[in-house]
Amino acid sequence: MNVTRTRLSSAVSTLLIVAASILPAPASAQIGAHAARTSSSVVASQPDSVPTGVASRGAVAADRDYVDKAINPARGEKGSGVSGKVFARFVLPEDWISLASLPGAQMASASVQGQTPGVETVFTMRSFGQKVRAWLNGYRLGYWPQEKGRLRSEAYRNPDGFIEVTLENEDTRVSEHFRLRDFVSHDQKNVWPKYLVLREPLLDKLELVIEDLTDHGVNAEGMRIRSGFRTPARNQAVRGEGSARDSRHQFGDAADVYIDNVGNGRMSDLNGDRKVNFADVKMILDAVERVEARYPELVGGTGLYTGRNGQFAHIDVRGVRARWVRGVYRSRSRSAKSAKSRKPAAKTTVSKASAKTTSSKTVAYTGKASATPR
Numbered sequence: 001m002n003v004t005r006t007r008l009s010s011a012v013s014t015l016l017i018v019a020a021s022i023l024p025a026p027a028s029a030q031i032g033a034h035a036a037r038t039s040s041s042v043v044a045s046q047p048d049s050v051p052t053g054v055a056s057r058g059a060v061a062a063d064r065d066y067v068d069k070a071i072n073p074a075r076g077e078k079g080s081g082v083s084g085k086v087f088a089r090f091v092l093p094e095d096w097i098s099l100a101s102l103p104g105a106q107m108a109s110a111s112v113q114g115q116t117p118g119v120e121t122v123f124t125m126r127s128f129g130q131k132v133r134a135w136l137n138g139y140r141l142g143y144w145p146q147e148k149g150r151l152r153s154e155a156y157r158n159p160d161g162f163i164e165v166t167l168e169n170e171d172t173r174v175s176e177h178f179r180l181r182d183f184v185s186h187d188q189k190n191v192w193p194k195y196l197v198l199r200e201p202l203l204d205k206l207e208l209v210i211e212d213l214t215d216h217g218v219n220a221e222g223m224r225i226r227s228g229f230r231t232p233a234r235n236q237a238v239r240g241e242g243s244a245r246d247s248r249h250q251f252g253d254a255a256d257v258y259i260d261n262v263g264n265g266r267m268s269d270l271n272g273d274r275k276v277n278f279a280d281v282k283m284i285l286d287a288v289e290r291v292e293a294r295y296p297e298l299v300g301g302t303g304l305y306t307g308r309n310g311q312f313a314h315i316d317v318r319g320v321r322a323r324w325v326r327g328v329y330r331s332r333s334r335s336a337k338s339a340k341s342r343k344p345a346a347k348t349t350v351s352k353a354s355a356k357t358t359s360s361k362t363v364a365y366t367g368k369a370s371a372t373p374r
Helices: 002-022 027-037 058-062 064-070 093-101 200-215 232-237 278-294 334-342 352-357
Strands: 042-044 088-091 120-124 161-165 194-196 223-227 254-259 301-307 310-316 322-327
Touching: 088 093, 088 200, 200 223, 200 254, 200 278, 200 310, 254 278, 278 301, 278 310
Parallel strands: 042 120, 088 120, 301 322
Antiparallel strands: 161 194, 223 254, 254 310, 301 310
């Protein structure tokens, strides 16, 4: 009997050893082993956050090709993106396992506070399905166009998920020049946590525009976000200020920016003519044109705005080219203004499409005017 037991135990042990050598290790073990083999400085921003570069659907899926091209930038910079200056990843909970086989990934539990510019922070988003009517965890979001039956195209589908912003992580650097708080919707100031939608290609494009302006002798280090993400509720509230009903700001791929190099909260004199006017904001457009020519995957809309509230430019990565201008930018002398007051106003012809989305003060900077809303 003892001999039989010994033989059976030996056989069982042999089978276990063979099975262990053939069967794959559990996913968590594989990720842990992968992390031990790598040396990048990816940081998980939450205990349940894990890095990933592959998405499964919606806007995140639309960014898949972009991520594949940009994850290891040829420029040799520390971050990701074609600029090498994007330091954040925004992923869905179900996508966490995808990065187990992605080279250069490392799972870590370090704090996001005090991180160096080369550190990449990974945010696990709350899925869109967690939104209850107009709310998510006490934060009012409103309703996206698709929820109201207005799906104009795939570009206007509901966001995949939301980045949770807290007092602890709002100062997290998401790219070389921008932090998470820069893109938060300008409402519900005392409500925490907040939620926003933000796409990595937008960060990449903004960094490339800054880089291009610098390369052309323009100091753009003071680029600031005037308006980043807007909740649909906030967007509806500012419709009277020129916001489009289905504004790209609701989808996390648009930002209104200005360059403030003196700290007064307004556009600076970029061309050195000692004036701040349309010529300065148009320099941002020129940079956008050059960036899109080099990186067609970042093509989008650009709108120029100038008026009593200062100058700024709308930049987005909607996937199709669009251009528009709103505001008065032609300076006039007193005599010219006086002459105009004595003469009847010239009749202006405006197309029906333009009349729907632009004010009477809208003017085009080229012969081809566009009434594309922001």
